Amino acid sequence: MTDYRYDDEPSAADHVVAQLERVNAKVDEMRAKMEQDPDSMGDKILKAALPSVAGLVAGKLFDMAWNRGTAKRFGDVRQESAKGLLLSVAFAALSAAVGAAVATLSTRSSQAIVDRRHRRAHR
Template sequence: MSDETSTGIASDADRVVEGLHRIDQKVDDLRNQRLNDPDSLGDKLVKSAVPALAGLVAGKLFQIAWDKGAARRNVIKGLAADAPQGLAMSLAFAAISAAFGAIVSQLSNQGSQAFVERRHRKASR
């Protein structure tokens, strides 16, 4: 085996070992981050489930209210209560519903975060 070939193999092996050291360091960093995370599994569930459920419930309540209002408008106009809405009303519903859902989701996200932080403060006393 020539000197150039063994030097090439050694440098390739050094690069592979260096890459494995970087991966090992990243795994150690992620493990330390997970172990030092103050949120328990329950805290993470509260912070993700509460906003999702609040947005779902608020969206459904908004849809029920919209449908009742649309049925009332249709009856006033002399149409059947379940007559289809026009394009403009469908677009208005989509825009208002999305805005309402985003507001409720954001507020419930902040509320669940505050709840978890308060639990952490009480536990540290």
């Protein structure tokens, strides 16, 4: 004779189905969020690459200018000397300030480029 379950406990299959429904709802939510995102893959690459490249170029230019300027003004300074230590600290501070400024400006400009592309696309 067949034994049927009449208790109110959910079976293992009910538990698996409930988990799959939760996963399906999460996937649907993520798909809707992705479809509502106006940025294309190119826009996202631009917003990531432009600040990185600008920071790299600005850092190298600042390093070259610093090395030329300190070589002309102070000559060959050893790192072990007090003057070398002060120059290292000054370089670190100025380099961080230049890096922060370039990062902020390039992030804003890349966002402005993407916004302009979106405005032109919706005309």
